[in-house]
Amino acid sequence: MSKLDELARATIFSIKPYVPGKPIEEVEREYGISGAIKLASNENPLGPSPSVLEAVRAAVPRIYNYPDGNCYYLKRELANFYNLAENNFIIGNGADEVIKIIGEAFLETEDEVLYPWPSFSEYIFVTKLMGAKPIPVELTADFKYDFKKFNEKVSSNTKLIFICNPNNPTGTFANKADLQEFIDSLPADILVVVDEAYDEYVTDPSYSSAVELLNSKKKVIVLRTFSKIYGLAGLRVGYGIASPEIISLLNRVREPFNVNLLAQEAAVAALKDQEHVRQSKDLVIEGKKYLYKEFERLGLDYVPSETNFIFLDLKMDSIKVFKALLKEGVIVRTGDIFGYPTYIRVTVGTAEQNKRFIFSLEKVLESIE
Ligand SMILES: Cc1ncc(COP(=O)(O)O)c(C=O)c1O
Missing domain, CATH: 3.90.1150.10 (Aspartate Aminotransferase, domain 1)
Structure with a gap:
């Protein structure tokens, strides 16, 4: 060394x-x-909605100003979209940043973090970054979630559980009943982060977003992104949805101007074009x-x-x-x-x-x- x-x-x-x-x-x-064509990062080949390009062009002259650190208009739009309140949202420089913020806000060195494997590498990254202990939970041979295996690995040191739903790189998912039963089975002091970066693509009727579980007694954070179906990967904007209490803890470690001005404008326009x-x-x-x-x-x-x-x-x-x-x-x-x-x-x-x-x-x- x-x-x-x-x-x-x-x-x-x-x-x-x-x-x-x-x-x-x-x-x-x-x-x-x-x-050359890139089929490597799950971007939308159609790109963003034309109205997004218009909104970004219109906002360009204003880039000498700092962006709104509170992302007021985007949160208002999201609150409307989900029928939730503005204080249920934290906006990040991509969902990646929200994952990092969650780790920074909650993880101590003795904490254990459960995550599916194979899955998205950021869960391991943030766990190791904070010096906590990553504990992989293997998917089944046909790449499905087996929540019994998660339950077996839960210990008194488990602080955080990541569920990628649907899962990257396998494209498989946990259905509503199984996910709900699993979350219900957990001790109330474990945080469950349900990463739904690909939610909009799901067609199977047995799937349901964990946004529905936000009102349960458990501590659930749902992650979403504008990088995939909304076609804004290059602008970097994603968000977390959780109780106002969780959001206020996350905001303590968020950088003041973490989401740039063009990204905020683009995301507002993108959400409007369903x-x-x-x-x-x-x-x-x-x-x-x-x-x-x-x-x-x-x-x-x-x-x-x-x-x-x-x-x-x-x-x-x-x-x-x-x-x-x-x-x-x-x-x-x-x-x-x-x-x-x-x-x-x-x-x-x-x-x-x-x-x-x-x-x-x-x-x-x-x-x-
Ligand atoms: C499962 C999953 N979560 C989060 C992200 C990151 O999204 P963002 O571009 O918003 O940081 C990705 C991107 O590949 C992903 O596959």
């Missing part, structure tokens, strides 16, 4: 830096190609139908998904396939980061992008076999 390393908090050496999906520009530069949300959802439903059929034709096993991405078993080293796909200008995500080295996670794109992905995948699989 160098002298500099000795100055750093010991816990940061347990953190693996986040590996994001490769940006389009980087792939085009590296491979000397143009027209027709764009419907169109985006329909595109994904159609895209999944096509992709499932193609996967079956290619003899590939996939996990049926309630989200805008699919976890797919290639039954071979997926890094090889990933690299070959990059040369074709198609960017996906490898499963090794989730502990599944033969899987890839692919975002459902436009009909044209999906076709191009299948064409490139078939070509690459033939060349590797």
Whole structure:
């Protein structure tokens, strides 16, 4: 260990830096190609609603001002949308920031944090950042939630439980009855964070948002984002929904101007255009139908998904396939980061992008076999 390393908090050496999906520009530069497509980060290929672009353009001249630190108009819009109060919301620089704020507000070093595995890596990140103990709870062999396994791992040190619903990277979900029964079974002093980044894509009627559980006696925080179906990933805005008491604790550690001015304007406009949300959802439903059929034709096993991405078993080293796909200008995500080295996670794109992905995948699989 160098002298500099000795100055750093010991816990940061347990953190693996986040590996994001490769940006389009980087792939085009590296491979000397143009027209690459990114199906790696579950963004909306339709982009945001046209009314969002208008709102952002109109707000640009005002960027010399600090943004509203309280996100007044966005909270008012959200309160209206959910039929809740403004003080039920905390807005973050992406849901990622809200996850970090939750950790900073609640986690002490002796605390244990339960999270599903495989799942979104930020839960482990924030747990390790705070020096708390991450405890993975494996999904079943077909990537479903088994809440009995969670119950078995709950101890007197459990402070926080993350539930990713529907889950990234598997696209599977916990149904309303199971989730409610699980939350009801927990001691009242455990916080349950239900990350619903992909809620808007779900079609299965047995699913229900945990927003309905906010009035229960348990301590529930629901996370949502504008990065996915609303198409605002580049602006960074997400939010938490919880009781005013929880929100006021979270606000103690929130930076004063954490959500930029353009992001606030964009989010307000995005929420008002629910027709764009419907169109985006329909595109994904159609895209999944096509992709499932193609996967079956290619003899590939996939996990049926309630989200805008699919976890797919290639039954071979997926890094090889990933690299070959990059040369074709198609960017996906490898499963090794989730502990599944033969899987890839692919975002459902436009009909044209999906076709191009299948064409490139078939070509690459033939060349590797
Ligand atoms: C499950 C889940 N939660 C949260 C996020 C982060 O969202 P945001 O872009 O709002 O930080 C993501 C993004 O990939 C995600 O997959």
